[in-house]
Amino acid sequence: MTVSAVENGVSGMRCYTRPMPSTNVSSCWRIALPLPLPRLFDYLPPAGIGPDAGWVGCRVRVPFGKGERIGHVEAIGEPAEDAPELRRAFAVLDREPLLHGELLASLRWCARYYHAPLGEVIATALPAVLRDGEPLPETCAYGWLLTEAGQTGLAGLRRNTRTRALAERIAHAAVDESILADAGDGWRAAARALERRGYAQRVALPGGMSGIGGVSAHELNPSQREAVAAVLAARDRFAPLLLEGVTGSGKTEVYLEAIADCLARGRQALVLVPEIGLTPQMLRRFRARLGVPIHALHSGLSDGERARAWTSMWRGEGRVLVGTRSAIFTPLPEAGLIVVDEEHDASYKQHEGVRYHARDLALLRGKALGVPVLLGSATPSLESLQHALAGRYAHLRLRQRAGAAQPPGVRVHDVRGRALVGGLSPEAFDAIAATLARGEQALVFRNRRGYAPVLLCHDCGWSARCARCDAATQGVAMTVHGGGRTLMCHHCGARRPAPRACPDCGGLALVPQGQGTERVEEALAERFPDALLLRVDRGTTRLRDGLERHLAELGERPGILVGTQMLAKGHDLPNLTLVCVVGIDEGLFSADFRAPEKLAQLLIQVAGRGGRAGKPGSVLLQTHHPDHPLLATLLAGGYPAFAALELAQREAAGLPPFGFLALLRAEAARAAAVDEFLARARDAFGSADPSVSIHGPLPAPMPRRAGRARAQLHVASRHRPALQAAMQAWIERLYSLPSARKVRWSLDVDPVDLY
Numbered sequence: 001m002t003v004s005a006v007e008n009g010v011s012g013m014r015c016y017t018r019p020m021p022s023t024n025v026s027s028c029w030r031i032a033l034p035l036p037l038p039r040l041f042d043y044l045p046p047a048g049i050g051p052d053a054g055w056v057g058c059r060v061r062v063p064f065g066k067g068e069r070i071g072h073v074e075a076i077g078e079p080a081e082d083a084p085e086l087r088r089a090f091a092v093l094d095r096e097p098l099l100h101g102e103l104l105a106s107l108r109w110c111a112r113y114y115h116a117p118l119g120e121v122i123a124t125a126l127p128a129v130l131r132d133g134e135p136l137p138e139t140c141a142y143g144w145l146l147t148e149a150g151q152t153g154l155a156g157l158r159r160n161t162r163t164r165a166l167a168e169r170i171a172h173a174a175v176d177e178s179i180l181a182d183a184g185d186g187w188r189a190a191a192r193a194l195e196r197r198g199y200a201q202r203v204a205l206p207g208g209m210s211g212i213g214g215v216s217a218h219e220l221n222p223s224q225r226e227a228v229a230a231v232l233a234a235r236d237r238f239a240p241l242l243l244e245g246v247t248g249s250g251k252t253e254v255y256l257e258a259i260a261d262c263l264a265r266g267r268q269a270l271v272l273v274p275e276i277g278l279t280p281q282m283l284r285r286f287r288a289r290l291g292v293p294i295h296a297l298h299s300g301l302s303d304g305e306r307a308r309a310w311t312s313m314w315r316g317e318g319r320v321l322v323g324t325r326s327a328i329f330t331p332l333p334e335a336g337l338i339v340v341d342e343e344h345d346a347s348y349k350q351h352e353g354v355r356y357h358a359r360d361l362a363l364l365r366g367k368a369l370g371v372p373v374l375l376g377s378a379t380p381s382l383e384s385l386q387h388a389l390a391g392r393y394a395h396l397r398l399r400q401r402a403g404a405a406q407p408p409g410v411r412v413h414d415v416r417g418r419a420l421v422g423g424l425s426p427e428a429f430d431a432i433a434a435t436l437a438r439g440e441q442a443l444v445f446r447n448r449r450g451y452a453p454v455l456l457c458h459d460c461g462w463s464a465r466c467a468r469c470d471a472a473t474q475g476v477a478m479t480v481h482g483g484g485r486t487l488m489c490h491h492c493g494a495r496r497p498a499p500r501a502c503p504d505c506g507g508l509a510l511v512p513q514g515q516g517t518e519r520v521e522e523a524l525a526e527r528f529p530d531a532l533l534l535r536v537d538r539g540t541t542r543l544r545d546g547l548e549r550h551l552a553e554l555g556e557r558p559g560i561l562v563g564t565q566m567l568a569k570g571h572d573l574p575n576l577t578l579v580c581v582v583g584i585d586e587g588l589f590s591a592d593f594r595a596p597e598k599l600a601q602l603l604i605q606v607a608g609r610g611g612r613a614g615k616p617g618s619v620l621l622q623t624h625h626p627d628h629p630l631l632a633t634l635l636a637g638g639y640p641a642f643a644a645l646e647l648a649q650r651e652a653a654g655l656p657p658f659g660f661l662a663l664l665r666a667e668a669a670r671a672a673a674v675d676e677f678l679a680r681a682r683d684a685f686g687s688a689d690p691s692v693s694i695h696g697p698l699p700a701p702m703p704r705r706a707g708r709a710r711a712q713l714h715v716a717s718r719h720r721p722a723l724q725a726a727m728q729a730w731i732e733r734l735y736s737l738p739s740a741r742k743v744r745w746s747l748d749v750d751p752v753d754l755y
């Protein structure tokens, strides 16, 4: 096709025109717009452009209401007979389709499966810069190289400085900026200093150029070799493989080996990791082993960086992309492998907008692309495990820790009747003291941030509640923070100073009840005044890199880490030998059917942090319910025994993975509006299929949050296609309900949380 670029005066964006081929003049473009409406919008192409199918997948700028939107040409169509006169699109923004082939087909599938408008799915899939209609960014990689003047002057540079070290590194060949960045933040200032003297220059690197690495750090053990062989045997077709191996069993080494093979065959690899799993440490390990630039995609990057990573894969230049949830929408024109690390992790499920599950989409895309999908976990989701047990997924197992590491010894510690200080028993304090005395590190895990979960008046029983939130039967307690000075609601974020006196009786006996990480930290600081103490939770560590930095600061020095589940993953801590788990009892009695699975996974992940490098680790699990079946089963038979028991119960109850669920959630300022909508929605359901059932309206587990009333309908079936068919018919009726306009509603297929 012949294409010419013209500058568009209105927005300054580039747009393209093509000579008009001879097509039916009454044809129009069906355009997907990012709007919560289940339909496409018809437009005429801009003047001088024909509506031919070559434009499908291109971005367009169209008038909408009084403003304008960026959308995608989804199809060519005929306007309806009675349609009002169509408006013309302003401009086409792409020279060739941005979305096409497998990715476009997968996005359409995603829209159908999650019953989300295609325009919203596309907006979710694209990096912000491209969603906003900007041109594809330049994706060339840059590196630094010493000039001739630099070669001559090198010897004159002061020794033991950053500048000298950098000059030596880039003396013989250009080094990629992303690789230089691994060495720390200071490299750029050093590079600029060299540049000012004419000693160094920034040079464009040919795509896919190799940096360092290419060597496997270890000889694989037999189970690892078997796992790698299974992935390689499935090279050129879709094959789901579940790699089950405890933390430290060498799963990452298996991924790296399989990715190296993929690269050797000229293919691209996509690696998904959980929010917290994508550490600079991990990226360094990938770069060092694979010797190609590793593109990263996560929320900590700038919009420009995200767009560059995406585009580099789109152009087929990027070879490996490691990213969090939304990276599942990365184009893979030369796909060879998809890896999902910690596949059970809840962060793969999107909780707003298009509620997709990145692991499920990984399987879908693997199938469409005809490549293996490797799911790794120490504690697989019951969904994936059931597929493996039923023989639908290959089940690869790494039964032992790699290298010399020993599995930790776990002890359930009955604390009934014990005197607890900051939630810790005397035995726990002793174990920590002994660990410090050996020069090792201890981790105290408490999955509750803040100082204390409740502020109670000892005189009259009043407790501080959030004015805007309610749980099922009562108000929501505000968490005490700042050593007792502040109250905060963890559900809506409301904050206020803690009262000095009880608002009900005026008494002064206000006491924080229970333990949060701050209070555990306080008790430890009192008992071990000289020990290095580090608290890690969302209060202290907002950024991914923050956690890294904190842990690097600690290094291998003896000390104590206190924290929430943020500590369950990430950075390797070779000197950590004791894990104390405090107060998991709330999790044993939750109403959510997934709570036991989540608790078991969390316990195993946390326990797995101890004893990784040759030193034996131990785990002390404090509880008031030492005989609880979950703990007993986990202890006796590990995760497989727990999973078998839990799967049997799910099967008996028809719950996932043996049944399928969808949730219709609604919320509004007025409870009556929510009730009205859900009642009408239920009336509109009308599926005659006996295998599909609808339940509710049910109050949400939190019937009021941030001042808004919330309730839901549950739809269930033992057959996924039956559920899908029922939803498809239902959703169209939902959009046309007048009561739907008075609430905020959303549909969640395969919900992970029932909140």
Ligand code: ADP
Pocket: 217, 218, 219, 220, 221, 224, 245, 246, 247, 248, 249, 250, 251, 252, 253, 254, 402, 403, 404
């Ligand atoms: P996982 O991803 O299962 O947690 P890793 O691949 O990170 O496990 O391996 C855990 C540790 O064991 C790492 O320090 C890694 O370098 C080391 N390791 C992995 N495979 C081997 C092996 N075959 N021999 C010796 N050490 C290994």
Ligand code: ZN
Pocket: 457, 458, 459, 460, 461, 462, 502, 503, 504, 505, 506, 507
């Ligand atoms: Zn009182």
Ligand code: ZN
Pocket: 466, 467, 468, 469, 476, 489, 490, 491, 492, 493, 494, 705, 706
């Ligand atoms: Zn609240």
